[in-house]
Amino acid sequence: MSASLPIDPQRRQQVAQALLAVLPERCVLSDPEDTRPYECDGLAAYRQLPMIVTLPDDEEQVLAILNVCRELNVPIVPRGAGTGLSGGALPMADGVVLSTARMNRIVRMEPYARLAVVQPGVRNLAISDAAAPHGLYYAPDPSSQIACTIAGNVAENSGGVHCLKYGLTVHNVLRVRVATIDGDIIELGGEALDAPGLDLLAVFIGSEGMLGIVTEVTVRLIPKPATARVIMASFDNVVTGGNAVASVIAAGIIPAGLEMMDQTSSRMVEPFVRAGYDTDAAAILLCEADGTQLEVDEEIERMTAVLQAAGAGAIAVSQSEAERLRFWSGRKNAFPAAGRISPDYYCMDGTIPRKNLAQVLTGIAQMEATYGLRCANVFHAGDGNLHPLILFDANQPGEFDRAEAFGADILALCVEVGGTITGEHGVGKEKINSMCIQFTRAELDAFFAVKRAFDAQHLLNPDKAIPTLNRCAEFGKMRVSGGVLPFAGLPRF
Numbered sequence: 001m002s003a004s005l006p007i008d009p010q011r012r013q014q015v016a017q018a019l020l021a022v023l024p025e026r027c028v029l030s031d032p033e034d035t036r037p038y039e040c041d042g043l044a045a046y047r048q049l050p051m052i053v054t055l056p057d058d059e060e061q062v063l064a065i066l067n068v069c070r071e072l073n074v075p076i077v078p079r080g081a082g083t084g085l086s087g088g089a090l091p092m093a094d095g096v097v098l099s100t101a102r103m104n105r106i107v108r109m110e111p112y113a114r115l116a117v118v119q120p121g122v123r124n125l126a127i128s129d130a131a132a133p134h135g136l137y138y139a140p141d142p143s144s145q146i147a148c149t150i151a152g153n154v155a156e157n158s159g160g161v162h163c164l165k166y167g168l169t170v171h172n173v174l175r176v177r178v179a180t181i182d183g184d185i186i187e188l189g190g191e192a193l194d195a196p197g198l199d200l201l202a203v204f205i206g207s208e209g210m211l212g213i214v215t216e217v218t219v220r221l222i223p224k225p226a227t228a229r230v231i232m233a234s235f236d237n238v239v240t241g242g243n244a245v246a247s248v249i250a251a252g253i254i255p256a257g258l259e260m261m262d263q264t265s266s267r268m269v270e271p272f273v274r275a276g277y278d279t280d281a282a283a284i285l286l287c288e289a290d291g292t293q294l295e296v297d298e299e300i301e302r303m304t305a306v307l308q309a310a311g312a313g314a315i316a317v318s319q320s321e322a323e324r325l326r327f328w329s330g331r332k333n334a335f336p337a338a339g340r341i342s343p344d345y346y347c348m349d350g351t352i353p354r355k356n357l358a359q360v361l362t363g364i365a366q367m368e369a370t371y372g373l374r375c376a377n378v379f380h381a382g383d384g385n386l387h388p389l390i391l392f393d394a395n396q397p398g399e400f401d402r403a404e405a406f407g408a409d410i411l412a413l414c415v416e417v418g419g420t421i422t423g424e425h426g427v428g429k430e431k432i433n434s435m436c437i438q439f440t441r442a443e444l445d446a447f448f449a450v451k452r453a454f455d456a457q458h459l460l461n462p463d464k465a466i467p468t469l470n471r472c473a474e475f476g477k478m479r480v481s482g483g484v485l486p487f488a489g490l491p492r493f
Contacts, residue, residue: 012052050091086428088156185215386414
């Protein structure tokens, strides 16, 4: 568990005075008790008290904050709702947290164009609520959608249980308005089918606050399906369940959602939300069909046949909207439900080819024995995005260190089978060492070159997401892969 670094009181006073010269007093927090709620994001194992927190009301104030920080060479950590799970919003002892939570207005709703223009602090679910009277909604639905903000979704390229059919944030955002560290406003993307020039919108989405501050977002809205139903299929082992996922996709079916939970997950969730899960099954799949009544009936029939052929021991199909939502409530509440069976949990995020699901789940089971820790597996099975929950007790000496090492090995296994170290949670502080496994030094240098193009002073969320040469060298000393030491040509200190 990390400990906060000390804050220089003279530096804090200097920066606070400069900010108060351009902002109302209500927009600047510098007292430690006021800044304490901002010391971490959803990855609470890493904590750092921020030097100062700013809460701008509008774009003009965002620019004022950036100008002060640039002139005084102060690092800036952007923050939305703080629901991130990779330490992306972890403050710095010598830095300013820039929270866009107060910029939470829906600027305009255009049902005929099927888009909405919103400020960065608008909650994900609030967009769908506002679009509902028009028969529309915003498709990406991360489990934190009741609280997470659209700018945070942009920063992490968030997904959710329906991302298999409807895509991630990058597939549903048309335009972002961005304040740069140089004090300019730029617009990436547009409301037309395509925007001129390089596709910098795709570069910006998922950049974890390292390239600019989002001040406005234009999102794509889609028609709400006429109906939807979900299948809950039970399997007697996780390998059979994992193979069934590949069978569904191989049959040419793209469900609206295709999620998997192992028995540990089902048993921790069921008493929490009473979703009706089969807690005797080693694994369950949730497979949703949406569309017209005819389309849904046909797809449910096809998926049922595929799942039975793949070895499903029992199949239940939702018979009402209330039952469908109840089935999903268990999956969406898996993280908070972990608190019922463990004092602490460490949520990982890696992505693998679907064909390797069974192999990776078997590997995770072996790691449980190696590290002496339990792991509850919940994930977006349809697109191979894993969310293993490593259960531990931070009060027991050494358990958090074992949980971190367990998580690092899961990510290394994801890379080994042709996957990636993150699907939607971002790299942040948590996975920065694993970047040294995923990418070569030349690739990491290219990432830094993109950052320099936007942020030459390296002030926007520094020391996140992209590891330095020294960090990779130090990490390489600790890890051996296939008998080869990473960056073996570097001098050892």
